[in-house]
Amino acid sequence: MKFEDRLFQEAELSWDLAKLYLQLTHVKQLTTSRTAKLTATEKAILRGFLCNCSPKEIANQLHWKLNSLRVELTRGLYRYIETLTTHELNTIKNWRDIAQWLEEEGYKTSQPKQDLLQAPSLSSFYGREKELEILEKKIIQDQYNLITLLGMGGIGKTTLAVKFAQQNQHKFKYIIWRNLHHTPLLKDLLRDLLRFFNHYHLPTTINEQISLLIECLHTERCLLIFDGLEKLLGINNLAGSYQKEHSNYSQLIKRIGEEFHQSCLLLTSQDEPIDMLFIRGNKVDSLQIGSLGDAAQEILKEISFPRSHSWQTMSEHYGGNPLALKLVASTIKEFFGGNMVQFLGANQEFDIIVPTYFQQLLKEQFERLSALERNIICTLAVNRQPMSLKQLQEHSKLQISLTKLLPPLKSLKKRSLIEVIDEESTITLKLQPLIMKYLLTEQKDLVNVAIQ
Ligand SMILES: Nc1ncnc2c1ncn2[C@@H]1O[C@H](COP(=O)(O)OP(=O)(O)OP(=O)(O)O)[C@@H](O)[C@H]1O
Numbered sequence: 395m396k397f398e399d400r401l402f403q404e405a406e407l408s409w410d411l412a413k414l415y416l417q418l419t420h421v422k423q424l425t426t427s428r429t430a431k432l433t434a435t436e437k438a439i440l441r442g443f444l445c446n447c448s449p450k451e452i453a454n455q456l457h458w459k460l461n462s463l464r465v466e467l468t469r470g471l472y473r474y475i476e477t478l479t480t481h482e483l484n485t486i487k488n489w490r491d492i493a494q495w496l497e498e499e500g501y502k503t504s505q506p507k508q509d510l511l512q513a514p515s516l517s518s519f520y521g522r523e524k525e526l527e528i529l530e531k532k533i534i535q536d537q538y539n540l541i542t543l544l545g546m547g548g549i550g551k552t553t554l555a556v557k558f559a560q561q562n563q564h565k566f567k568y569i570i571w572r573n574l575h576h577t578p579l580l581k582d583l584l585r586d587l588l589r590f591f592n593h594y595h596l597p598t599t600i601n602e603q604i605s606l607l608i609e610c611l612h613t614e615r616c617l618l619i620f621d622g623l624e625k626l627l628g629i630n631n632l633a634g635s636y637q638k639e640h641s642n643y644s645q646l647i648k649r650i651g652e653e654f655h656q657s658c659l660l661l662t663s664q665d666e667p668i669d670m671l672f673i674r675g676n677k678v679d680s681l682q683i684g685s686l687g688d689a690a691q692e693i694l695k696e697i698s699f700p701r702s703h704s705w706q707t708m709s710e711h712y713g714g715n716p717l718a719l720k721l722v723a724s725t726i727k728e729f730f731g732g733n734m735v736q737f738l739g740a741n742q743e744f745d746i747i748v749p750t751y752f753q754q755l756l757k758e759q760f761e762r763l764s765a766l767e768r769n770i771i772c773t774l775a776v777n778r779q780p781m782s783l784k785q786l787q788e789h790s791k792l793q794i795s796l797t798k799l800l801p802p803l804k805s806l807k808k809r810s811l812i813e814v815i816d817e818e819s820t821i822t823l824k825l826q827p828l829i830m831k832y833l834l835t836e837q838k839d840l841v842n843v844a845i846q
């Protein structure tokens with residue numbers, strides 16, 4: 395996809411672009427040459443006008459000088475649009491005429507209901523019945539205002555959010571999905587969201603813009619989904635606090651959670667944002683997304699592995715993480731001829747591979763941990779066996795009180811890096827084999843420091 399193709403995609407929601415491109419191409423061919431086509435840039439400029447952007451805003455997005463854009467418009471697009479809408483040539487005096495004329499000619503479709511352009515499409519979906527039930531109860535029945543889906547990378551938070559949105563689309567007037575992976579500044583995200591609600595002239599302060607957004611969320615029942623919030627969170631910090639330039643997201647999330655309206659913000663994140671601890675609203679919750687359970691085996695089936703008793707072991711080794719299973723399964727096919735027993739190394743517990751994607755993902759997550767959190771998981775990795783609270787507390791390098799130990803443990807659990815097992819009233823802490831393997835191989839130096 396060209397860079398220009400990504401610009402002003404939201405025009406698609408309210409305009410019949412396919413028809414417009416076709417007919418404008420026809421006009422262009424009549425006025426220039428028979429083989430001429432509408433270029434990606436011309437299409438982007440057209441979409442920009444349809445999104446109510448001025449030539450200056452369009453030039454900025456295209457990284458063009460305003461004058462170059464003006465020349466391009468006078469030579470081409472303005473003239474094609476005048477011809478298409480049966481206006482005299484050189485009569486476009488104001489860029490706003492374009493959307494108005496095209497609307498009068500019937501190119502505008504109905505008011506947008508959904509903006510899921512940034513959401514991934516689902517090829518398959520297994521399990522998660524319980525999680526979908528909880529989401530439906532909280533969001534649809536009890537009208538929660540803010541829900542965070544938490545869990546390790548690849549566990550299926552985004553997939554679950556897409557499924558929920560698809561299954562419940564008729565219960566909301568508007569559904570808007572926004573990816574946070576490219577770390578948009580809050581002012582840009584707010585401008586973009588408010589445009590969706592047809593607000594083009596915005597109040598000056600962020601606080602007033604948030605008030606306007608909440609007014610929209612109050613007037614209509616909407617589902618807002620922000621995917622990948624962890625990208626806005628800080629490195630080496632108190633768990634879940636924002637990077638400096640994104641700290642004002644806290645205001646938005648807090649106000650959506652606490653103020654009165656009839657909509658819901660569904661967040662997905664690998665780490666819990668710190669706001670969740672301080673929001674006073676009673677319609678706010680976090681949902682931990684864990685192993686896919688038995689349904690994880692469907693992933694192996696999909697990759698057409700012969701069913702065997704190793705499926706269960708394999709799924710456990712990778713913590714029921716669908717992405718890890720997909721990646722590892724393709725490696726087994728490629729290098730072990732699909733023989734899972736051979737791959738699992740005849741039950742050697744640590745003989746598992748950490749897919750490259752997870753090395754990067756765990757590295758990023760590891761960098762977001764506090765020093766104490768790092769120390770705890772390194773200690774658990776070296777010990778290899780689950781440890782009780784007392785054993786951990788008394789470990790020579792840690793030697794800290796229970797009061798100090800509990801907050802980082804809670805944070806690690808929320809980040810899905812440790813499991814807390816409660817058996818016969820004894821609490822033990824366990825690392826997933828995948829994470830243990832990562833620490834023992836990729837973070838050797840830190841692990842050694844932790845045990846010395
Ligand atoms: N319930 C499911 N059924 C089938 N496949 C699934 C399911 N959940 C996740 N997957 C697959 O696993 C992969 C990872 O899922 P997804 O992107 O939703 O994870 P994530 O938790 O959002 O990860 P990240 O934190 O890195 O964004 C995708 O390829 C997805 O198709």
Ligand SMILES: [Mg+2]
Binds near residue numbers: 551552553621622662
């Ligand atoms: Mg995701």
